[in-house]
Amino acid sequence: MKLKLLMVLFIAAALLAGVSNTAVASEKITVVLDWFINPDHAPLIIASEKGFFKQRGLDVSFQVPSNPNDPPKLVAAKKADIAVSYQPQHYLHVDQGLPLVRIATLIATPLNTLVVLADSGIDNLSQLKGKTIGYSIGGFETVILKVMLERQGLSLDDVKLVNVNFSLLPSLYSGNTDAVIGAFRNFELNQMDIDKRPGRAFFVEEYGIPSYDELILVAHRDAIHNVKLRKFVDALEDGVQYLVNHPKRSWELFIRGRKDLNNRLNRLAWRDTLSRFALRPGALDRHRYQRFAEFLKKQGLIKKVPQLDTYAVELPGP
Amino acid sequence: MKFIRPMVILFGLIAVWQTIVMVSGVPPYILPGPVKVVEAAVSHAGLLFDNAVTTVLEIIAGLLIGTIWGALNALFMIEFRALKRWLLPVLVISQAIPVFALAPLLVLWLGYGMSSKIAMAVLIIFFPVTAAFYDGLRSTEPEWLELAQVMNARPIAVIRHIRIPAALPAFASGLRVATAVAPIGAVVGEWVGSSKGLGFYMLYTNARMQIDVMFAALAVLCIVALTLYFIVDRMMTKLVFWQKEENIKEKNNR
Numbered sequence: 001m002k003l004k005l006l007m008v009l010f011i012a013a014a015l016l017a018g019v020s021n022t023a024v025a026s027e028k029i030t031v032v033l034d035w036f037i038n039p040d041h042a043p044l045i046i047a048s049e050k051g052f053f054k055q056r057g058l059d060v061s062f063q064v065p066s067n068p069n070d071p072p073k074l075v076a077a078k079k080a081d082i083a084v085s086y087q088p089q090h091y092l093h094v095d096q097g098l099p100l101v102r103i104a105t106l107i108a109t110p111l112n113t114l115v116v117l118a119d120s121g122i123d124n125l126s127q128l129k130g131k132t133i134g135y136s137i138g139g140f141e142t143v144i145l146k147v148m149l150e151r152q153g154l155s156l157d158d159v160k161l162v163n164v165n166f167s168l169l170p171s172l173y174s175g176n177t178d179a180v181i182g183a184f185r186n187f188e189l190n191q192m193d194i195d196k197r198p199g200r201a202f203f204v205e206e207y208g209i210p211s212y213d214e215l216i217l218v219a220h221r222d223a224i225h226n227v228k229l230r231k232f233v234d235a236l237e238d239g240v241q242y243l244v245n246h247p248k249r250s251w252e253l254f255i256r257g258r259k260d261l262n263n264r265l266n267r268l269a270w271r272d273t274l275s276r277f278a279l280r281p282g283a284l285d286r287h288r289y290q291r292f293a294e295f296l297k298k299q300g301l302i303k304k305v306p307q308l309d310t311y312a313v314e315l316p317g318p
Numbered sequence: 319m320k321f322i323r324p325m326v327i328l329f330g331l332i333a334v335w336q337t338i339v340m341v342s343g344v345p346p347y348i349l350p351g352p353v354k355v356v357e358a359a360v361s362h363a364g365l366l367f368d369n370a371v372t373t374v375l376e377i378i379a380g381l382l383i384g385t386i387w388g389a390l391n392a393l394f395m396i397e398f399r400a401l402k403r404w405l406l407p408v409l410v411i412s413q414a415i416p417v418f419a420l421a422p423l424l425v426l427w428l429g430y431g432m433s434s435k436i437a438m439a440v441l442i443i444f445f446p447v448t449a450a451f452y453d454g455l456r457s458t459e460p461e462w463l464e465l466a467q468v469m470n471a472r473p474i475a476v477i478r479h480i481r482i483p484a485a486l487p488a489f490a491s492g493l494r495v496a497t498a499v500a501p502i503g504a505v506v507g508e509w510v511g512s513s514k515g516l517g518f519y520m521l522y523t524n525a526r527m528q529i530d531v532m533f534a535a536l537a538v539l540c541i542v543a544l545t546l547y548f549i550v551d552r553m554m555t556k557l558v559f560w561q562k563e564e565n566i567k568e569k570n571n572r
Contacts, residue, residue: 069524077348089525096347096527132430134511138522162430162513163521167422171511174426301526 026059027228031217032071033064034084037261039186039270040107040215041084042254043277047239049253056231068166072100075220082232087213088140091293094311095302099221102289102312104233106215108278112141113201114148115183115192117172122179125202126152131178134164134171141181143299148207173197184214186276190268210295211288213278221310230315233282240277247274284314350530359534365519370538372514376432376504377546380439384500385493387440388447395448396455396481397473413445417503421510430511439503443496450492454485490554497550501543516542 033041044062047053053060063080065071071083072090076098084106085093093100114133116122122131125148135141146156164171168180169188173195183189185201192199205211217236219229243250251270255262289312293305332352338344339351346354359366391409395402417438428434458481466476508517516539523532 073347076345092527093347096529097345098347098527134430137525139526160513162511163518164430164511165509165521167425167511170422170426171430176426176429176511 026054026057029053029058029060029082029228029232030080031060031062031082032074032080032084033062034068034071034086034215036064037062037258039254039266039273040111040184042243042250042270042273043106043236043240043281045239045254046243046250047235049256050239050242052235052238052242053232056235058228058231058235060232072098072218075218076100078220081219081223082229083218085216085218087216087289087292088296089137090216090218090311091296091302091306092139093218094306095304100218100311101221101224102216102284103219103224103229103315104217104236104281105213105278105283106217106281107273107276108213109276110203110205110209110212111184111186111214111276112144112181112204113183113185113189114145114179114181114204114207115168115172115188115199115201116179117192118198118200120178120200123200124152125149125207126154128152128179129154129158130160132160132162132176134162134168134177134180136164136166136168136182138163139301140296143296143301144204144209145181147209147299148202148204151208169195169197172199186269186272187265190272191265193268194264210291212292214276217281224313224315227318230318233315236281240279240281243277244274244279282314284312286312347527347529350533354530355533355537358528358530359537362531362534366516366535366538369514369516369519369535370542372432373501373504373508373516373539374542374546376435376507376515377439377500377542379432379436380443380503381497381500381546381550383436384440384443384496385447388444388492388496389451389489391444391448392451392455392485393477395452397477409445409448412441417442417506421506425507425511430513434510435504435507435512435515438507439500442503443500446495446499447489447492450495451485451489454488455481457488458484486558490558493554494547494551497547498543500546501539505539 031044033044037045041062048060048062065074069089071080072085072093074080075083076093082103083100085100085102087102090100090102114125122128128149133145135145142156142161145159145161149155149158162171162177164177164180166182168183169191171177172180181204183199183201185203189199189201217233223229247270251267254270255266286308290305290308293302293308296302297305336352339349350358391405395405420441421438424437425434428437462480462484463476466480471479504515505517505520508515509521512518516535520532520535523529523535
């Protein structure tokens, strides 16, 4: 009797699984984030929580890397479909021959800032002369510093640079550095307030760095004609739209099932990040991308200015 | 034959590497071939050398301090039994904590200069020295100690003339292990925060996607580590010359 019941259940389950499989013949998409899930990723998470991906027959899963340098390489090696990357880093990757193309923008402004302690007495960049500055990403961040300092009539030789490998605030608090580059305006500044060590930020785009997209989505060059990417970006647009229309409800969705994200830092960061999301994630500002490529070329970070269409696109319609 | 065999192994491995790269067509940002790495090493020789100097200095300072500290620990533990009971657990705990976890703290305490890297290397180096030397000191031939007792030797003399010389072969093998792992300490320290050194340079080139240069730095680090090991090995063989003779005798008897 028991055996019979089990068998019936088993067959029913198998049938159900078969039915649901045919009903939602979903396409899998793997997205490698740049970092732990945080409010920067809100449009992705909201699109997922609201079912915007599922509506389009997409089965999207998110992966968290152990090193923010890895995701683009994973996509280049076809181990994932989409990576969250940074526009400045994207040029370096393309310059080194990685077959990557930007397909959408997540955060449409720079988030990077140079941060000092508010009580450090440094309220003007020229006061950085002789100070120690911490950074994490060799190449681009040192160029940012160079440009920012040159505006003050200083050069990189006037400061001491040290790679703190993303340990920004600890190095600042402990006095091992006087300033750090790479601090995100929506995170580190709030964290500093929480720690009762308020900071002062110098926004990179106000000191000679052409504006850029802090977070972008990149895919493999061979995949950009795949319709599932177009669907993905459309769903992302729905996500960001819902997010700005319903920020409170979106926050509830964001922390649903992710209790560890419900902390003060993320609540403050949520507020500060809302105004920085790309409202048209799939749109491409061609001039802006070209301008930044020329800037990097001039600074010697890339060997040549690449043809725009080879590394950044607006995905074609279905 | 002594030199031919390692050379054959080395070139064999490089040939396998080049073949894999050529056959699989794996792009250079995933795995650069040896030719590309050599090219990168040549074109970046100056920077590689500058950074290697820093790392070598860190490793040597770490080795010196770590060896002295390790040897002293062993001597203290053998001399003062009460101390041993307290010290041994502390030493074991210090090894149970992965250096990778401690590294960020050490850098904050000691700053981003060389001292934090040396401290990291010392932390890795001293333990094999302590453990091996202590074991050696403990297992002195009882007859020799009895003889010393009969001859009314003072404790200091027993340590100096019997226990330490008898423990030197063990000390030497501890030091060999320590030398092999020493570069880890320095490089971990550089990865956490630095402005010079091979570990720093690897971080920098990785961020710039110059994977071939990163491999070149890795190769230089390997050469540094092997050279150091070779030098220490030779020194130890000279220092405990009698062990070598015993080995030869043993071999001849067989």
